Amino acid sequence: MTLSKLMLSVLLLALFSALSTGVSMYTQVRAAMALEGGDLRTETAVQLRQADAHLVTTIGDHAVNGRLFQNLDDSGRVRAVRTLGEPAPLPIHDGRQIRVGESRVALVGAQVKTHGSGADERYVDFAGRAYRVVGWLGVHQNSVLSREVLLQDADLITDESAVVADVPDGAAGIPGLSAELAQTLGSQTDQRTNIDFVSPIVIACGWVLSIVGALSSGLLIARFSWRLMALRYRLGQRRLSVFLEAMTPLAAVSVAVFAVSAGVGLLTAGSLRSVPVMVLAAGLPVLVTVAGAASALAWSLWGGNRRWVL
Amino acid sequence: MGVVTFLRGTYGTLAAKILVLVFLLVSSYNLMSFSQSTRDAVDRSFSDSAQVDMYGLTDQLADPTQFDEYRQSMANIDKVARFYDALQHDDNSKVQLLSAFDQAMPVADFEGGEEFEHGYGTGGTTQGSYDDPILQRPVVNVKSVQMSQTTFDFYNLDAGGDAAIDWAAVDYSSGRVPVLLGANYEGVYAAGDQLIVDYYSKPTQMTVAGFLPPDASMFYQGNINFFLDDYLLVPYPDSIEGAPAADKTFYGILAFAMLNANIAVAQDQPDDTVVRALESAATSSGFDQYALLNVPTYLTQFAAVRALVQDNFGLVLTIELLIACAALVMSTVLTLSADRRRERRVRVLWELGVGRRVLNRTVLAISALEYAAVVAVFLVIIQALPNEDGSARTLCLVAAVSLFILDSVLRQGRLQRTIRHRPRSES
Numbered sequence: 206m207t208l209s210k211l212m213l214s215v216l217l218l219a220l221f222s223a224l225s226t227g228v229s230m231y232t233q234v235r236a237a238m239a240l241e242g243g244d245l246r247t248e249t250a251v252q253l254r255q256a257d258a259h260l261v262t263t264i265g266d267h268a269v270n271g272r273l274f275q276n277l278d279d280s281g282r283v284r285a286v287r288t289l290g291e292p293a294p295l296p297i298h299d300g301r302q303i304r305v306g307e308s309r310v311a312l313v314g315a316q317v318k319t320h321g322s323g324a325d326e327r328y329v330d331f332a333g334r335a336y337r338v339v340g341w342l343g344v345h346q347n348s349v350l351s352r353e354v355l356l357q358d359a360d361l362i363t364d365e366s367a368v369v370a371d372v373p374d375g376a377a378g379i380p381g382l383s384a385e386l387a388q389t390l391g392s393q394t395d396q397r398t399n400i401d402f403v404s405p406i407v408i409a410c411g412w413v414l415s416i417v418g419a420l421s422s423g424l425l426i427a428r429f430s431w432r433l434m435a436l437r438y439r440l441g442q443r444r445l446s447v448f449l450e451a452m453t454p455l456a457a458v459s460v461a462v463f464a465v466s467a468g469v470g471l472l473t474a475g476s477l478r479s480v481p482v483m484v485l486a487a488g489l490p491v492l493v494t495v496a497g498a499a500s501a502l503a504w505s506l507w508g509g510n511r512r513w514v515l
Numbered sequence: 516m517g518v519v520t521f522l523r524g525t526y527g528t529l530a531a532k533i534l535v536l537v538f539l540l541v542s543s544y545n546l547m548s549f550s551q552s553t554r555d556a557v558d559r560s561f562s563d564s565a566q567v568d569m570y571g572l573t574d575q576l577a578d579p580t581q582f583d584e585y586r587q588s589m590a591n592i593d594k595v596a597r598f599y600d601a602l603q604h605d606d607n608s609k610v611q612l613l614s615a616f617d618q619a620m621p622v623a624d625f626e627g628g629e630e631f632e633h634g635y636g637t638g639g640t641t642q643g644s645y646d647d648p649i650l651q652r653p654v655v656n657v658k659s660v661q662m663s664q665t666t667f668d669f670y671n672l673d674a675g676g677d678a679a680i681d682w683a684a685v686d687y688s689s690g691r692v693p694v695l696l697g698a699n700y701e702g703v704y705a706a707g708d709q710l711i712v713d714y715y716s717k718p719t720q721m722t723v724a725g726f727l728p729p730d731a732s733m734f735y736q737g738n739i740n741f742f743l744d745d746y747l748l749v750p751y752p753d754s755i756e757g758a759p760a761a762d763k764t765f766y767g768i769l770a771f772a773m774l775n776a777n778i779a780v781a782q783d784q785p786d787d788t789v790v791r792a793l794e795s796a797a798t799s800s801g802f803d804q805y806a807l808l809n810v811p812t813y814l815t816q817f818a819a820v821r822a823l824v825q826d827n828f829g830l831v832l833t834i835e836l837l838i839a840c841a842a843l844v845m846s847t848v849l850t851l852s853a854d855r856r857r858e859r860r861v862r863v864l865w866e867l868g869v870g871r872r873v874l875n876r877t878v879l880a881i882s883a884l885e886y887a888a889v890v891a892v893f894l895v896i897i898q899a900l901p902n903e904d905g906s907a908r909t910l911c912l913v914a915a916v917s918l919f920i921l922d923s924v925l926r927q928g929r930l931q932r933t934i935r936h937r938p939r940s941e942s
Contacts, residue, residue, distance in 0.1 A: 213848075216844075217844075217845075217848065220840075220841050220844055220845075221841060223837070223841075224837055224838065224841045227833075227834055227837045228834060228837075231830060231831075231833070231834040234830060235827070235830060238823060238826060238827060238830070241823060242740075242820070242823050244740075252636055252637070252638050253638070254638060254639070254640055255638060256640070344826070345822075345826075347818075347819065347822075348819050348822075348823070349815075349816060349819040349820060349823070351815075351819075366638070367637075367638020367639070368638075369638075388629075388630075388635050388636045388638075389630065389636065390636050391636070391742055391744065391745075392738075392740045392741070392742055393740070394740055394820055394823050394824065395827075396730045396732075396742065397556040397559075397560065397730060397732070397824055398549065398552040398553050398555075398556045398824060398827065399548065399549060399552040399902050400549065400552075400827050400831070402901065402902055403545045403546075403548065403549040403552075403831065403902070404831070406541065406542070406545050406900070407542055407545055407546070407831060407834055407835065407838070410538045410541055410542040410545075410838060411542070411834060411837070411838050413534075413538060414535060414538045414539075414838060414841060414842060414845075415841070417531060417534055417535065417538075418535065418841060418842075418845045421527075421528070421531045421845065421848075421849060422845075422848075424527070425848065425849075425852055428852070
């Protein structure tokens with residue numbers, strides 16, 4: 206492979222790895238912004254009457270992925286939350302998410318009064334108890350959430366008053382809950398535009414493009430080393446060593462591209478980052494490219510129809 | 516001179532290129548339609564004219580007995596009405612009185628579902644159907660909001676819809692009131708339908724004058740995302756001064772309901788504008804039992820929600836640029852790769868004496884084939900999408916044609932070079 210072709214390979218690898226990383230970051234930020242504009246609920250959230258609250262307050266923490274909310278005061282700004290499984294991340298600009306099963310923790314907006322010794326040790330008081338602030342609400346500091354308080358503690362959510370259950374399939378997603386007992390909730394900022402419809406299409410286009418692009422790049426890159434491989438093979442070199450010699454430079458630059466792309470992604474994602482998601486997003490197109498190139502080369506070496514001439 | 520000969524061995528690249536360009540066009544189409552919808556949302560609810568300082572107006576008669584006593588005198592009701600009129604019509608005062616009040620409205624023989632009922636979605640229980648003592652018929656308490664024309668116009672509630680109400684003709688004394696229904700009522704009631712309503716204990720015939728556009732919203736009780744899709748909208752008359760004494764109970768309640776208002780003041784006005792407008796209205800009307808509240812949440816929410824709507828656009832635009840960049844690079848690489856494969860055939864044909872014009876035509880035919888397929892697939896896909904946008908489609912087609920022209924010109928250039936130069940040494 207000549208230097209210019211190696212550079213082109215690097216460019217293609219980097220392009221689709223960056224696209225895929227970008228799409229995954231977009232997906233994360235978009236989901237967080239949708240929650241920010243929808244009072245921290247997704248579209249499928251349902252409101253349960255107080256009389257039916259026991260149906261969800263006894264639910265197991267890992268039964269579904271989602272959250273339960275309950276108002277702790279009349280303003281609706283102070284809410285108890287219970288994290289179930291691994292729900293989509295809440296919009297935060299600093300700190301981390303509340304994890305399942307954690308006690309005495311809080312997410313608060315930037316304008317909420319907190320106390321504590323340092324910037325990392327902030328507490329917010331409610332009903333005589335101090336809750337440790339683990340994260341700060343709002344994709345930006347100034348947001349509709351800047352006065353919101355979310356508290357999580359064991360048994361903070363009771364069946365003494367109404368509960369909002371936010372799980373993927375609404376009422377159908379909660380075992381034992383019939384749809385008649387749940388009231389749907391509206392009032393999402395996203396209603397104002399057609400983002401709910403546009404966003405999935407953009408995400409789908411981005412993903413498919415990065416995979417189709419990565420695969421085509423793999424086949425293209427394979428062709429770069431085709432002639433040299435043919436020559437080496439004709440000169441009597443063993444197939445496996447021909448194959449390995451062709452793949453080594455590609456594998457090396459792939460690892461480098463993956464590391465850079467995942468690293469840049471993690472650095473720019475801020476508090477909404479998720480290491481496994483970012484690694485998968487940056488790595489998948491690279492893997493597809495390398496696999497595509499490797500199979501094309503392997504096919505020409507070991508496959509039935511060896512087209513060395515063209 | 517068959518195009519097929521030229522395409523042989525490059526079908527994979529051809530298909531990949533078509534796919535890549537289709538994704539580019541479809542995502543651009545979506546971006547454009549989204550940009551239009553963002554502009555509409557901003558024009559509708561977040562225009563500069565809506566960026567105002569907001570105050571809350573209410574009465575000071577908090578004690579129910581005091582309130583009841585005050586309403587016993589028709590003269591007092593007229594005072595409240597004059598106070599309202601003075602604030603509403605004073606052109607010099609630079610304030611806008613945004614009167615709105617939400618409440619349960621008992622509608623007889625209601626045909627809609629539970630979602631329209633007062634209390635739905637709040638965790639409380641909805642009351643369901645019950646017998647109304649005034650109408651002596653089964654009624655359902657539905658979500659309702661009453662408002663003045665100023666409020667209706669301020670929140671652009673008729674934007675794009677056919678919410679036709681003749682505000683000047685709204686007259687409660689006739690016992691007939693035209694009303695508007697939220698967008699979710701479409702299919703439940705039709706324009707022209709009559710509703711029998713117990714409006715503050717006065718049997719009232721309400722005629723459906725039209726429907727609000729979907730997702731119509733206003734700022735109400737500290738919430739800028741107050742959507743009216745499930746609401747019955749009852750217009751206030753322009754003035755209730757000089758109301759008939761026979762309807763004292765009704766007008767007494769109504770007068771104080773109308774007093775529940777926000778006052779909007781342009782941000783460049785001096786701080787005492789509202790106080791002075793209220794004082795002058797109090798002096799001219801004789802009613803001074805009002806209380807003024809500051810509503811700072813309006814501007815905060817206004818800015819935050821507008822920023823959220825616009826941030827979404829920024830986010831989609833960023834990802835679209837990344838998609839466009841990747842798609843164009845990929846398309847170029849695929850085109851070059853396919854052309855490289857065809858070079859040898861072109862040279863052979865050229866040596867065999869095939870004319871330059873024939874080769875030119877063949878290369879052009881390949882481009883035409885590619886882009887025709889791209890446009891066809893693009894049109895099929897956007898046909899299946901619900902967000903129809905004619906101008907976005909036209910722009911995307913123009914972009915496809917431009918790409919086609921650019922591609923063809925570059926290919927012609929490469930063809931001439933291929934013919935002119937001897938084959939390069941193989942790498």
